[in-house]
Amino acid sequence: xxxxxxAGAGKGIGQAIAEKHADTAELxxxxxxxxxxxxxxxxxxxxxxxxxxxxxxxxxxxxxYCPGTIxxxxxxxxxxxxxxxxxxxxxxxxxxxxxxxxxxxxxxPQASVVLFSTVAVSTGMPMHASVAAAKGAVEGLTRxxxxxxxxxxxxxxxxxxxxxxxxxSGMLRTERQREAAAARHPLERIGESVELxxxxxxxxSEDSGWISGQVLHADGGMSSIRKFA
Numbered sequence: 312x313x314x315x316x317x318a319g320a321g322k323g324i325g326q327a328i329a330e331k332h333a334d335t336a337e338l339x340x341x342x343x344x345x346x347x348x349x350x351x352x353x354x355x356x357x358x359x360x361x362x363x364x365x366x367x368x369x370x371x372x373x374x375x376y377c378p379g380t381i382x383x384x385x386x387x388x389x390x391x392x393x394x395x396x397x398x399x400x401x402x403x404x405x406x407x408x409x410x411x412x413x414x415x416x417x418x419x420p421q422a423s424v425v426l427f428s429t430v431a432v433s434t435g436m437p438m439h440a441s442v443a444a445a446k447g448a449v450e451g452l453t454r455x456x457x458x459x460x461x462x463x464x465x466x467x468x469x470x471x472x473x474x475x476x477x478x479x480s481g482m483l484r485t486e487r488q489r490e491a492a493a494a495r496h497p498l499e500r501i502g503e504s505v506e507l508x509x510x511x512x513x514x515x516s517e518d519s520g521w522i523s524g525q526v527l528h529a530d531g532g533m534s535s536i537r538k539f540a
Contacts (some may be wrong), residue, residue, distance in 0.1 A: 312337050314368050315515065318356070319377030321345035323476030327508035328375055337368060339350035358404025362411040370418035373515040375425045376405045380445070383438040383480055394441050401417050401445040416464050425514045426453050428470040430530040450526050457524030465523040467514050474502035478499065496531030497538050
């Protein structure tokens with residue numbers, strides 16, 4: 312069985328990824344609070360903390376980093392602390408995990424790393440300055456490490472649009488909000504965790520063995536499609 316580390320597996324997309332691999336891989340999982348309801352070696356961990364070096368196996372075939380933020384504020388209301396927190400969770404947290412896991416990833420015959428960005432990096436959106444800046448750094452990290460560790464370790468990122476997860480619940484409280492969010496997408500709906508989990512699973516598998524250094528847009532067409540009225 313493959314050995315996969317899923318950071319942020321307690322809810323949302325991370326939990327869906329853990330559930331998808333529960334029967335096909337040995338899982339090492341982390342979460343800030345809620346544990347995933349799947350068999351795994353689990354550790355409570357926050358992205359702002361040092362990653363526990365003694366937690367991981369000798370080799371890892373895959374790593375997925377899911378912790379993230381959705382901070383929507385006008386630029387003039389964003390504090391430096393806001394920028395620091397978004398950068399700490401989205402970028403520095405990924406770096407902490409990767410630095411701890413790199414020996415195990417290098418010990419595998421082939422390994423795959425999946426990070427998460429956002430459609431707001433490639434498509435300018437108001438009130439997304441802080442999170443878009445942090446996720447833009449994640450995309451740069453993805454491409455740089457893909458070059459540095461090729462051909463042994465592949466690095467790719469997924470850039471979703473709005474997905475129905477606990478993190479996005481504040482934007483989807485009412486049916487009116489959900490309908491408005493769906494209407495902004497060419498495919499006229501918001502994303503589902505299981506769809507992002509399926510894409511992450513593909514990137515972890517040998518079926519994507521010739522893909523590295525890419526940012527895959529799973530965003531309902533928002534980044535590349537304009538429908539005529």
